[in-house]
Amino acid sequence: MSIRIGTGISTELDPLEAATVAAQSAAEALDGAPADLALLFASGSHLVAPEATLEGVHATLAPRALIGCGAGGVLGGAASSSRARR
16 A cells, blocks of 8 residues: 655635646646545635535545634745635
8 A cells, every 4th residue: 555645825815716726736746546525624715615625625635524724924834825814
């Protein structure tokens, strides 16, 4: 059994677009393998419409389980985001 890990981060302002972009990046690293678990950390404008953020992840990855939370800042790969909530 092998373990595959994919990560993604987006600085898009729209919650649905941001989640979709980040999930697509994570999906690419999975190389076609299904996502058993997705961990989601959202900040800034993405917290205004959490249902859109979740929709983007579910539509792109279709994970068996999703765990997430809101955060003051998010790190991922070689990027970070700490935009203040507007």
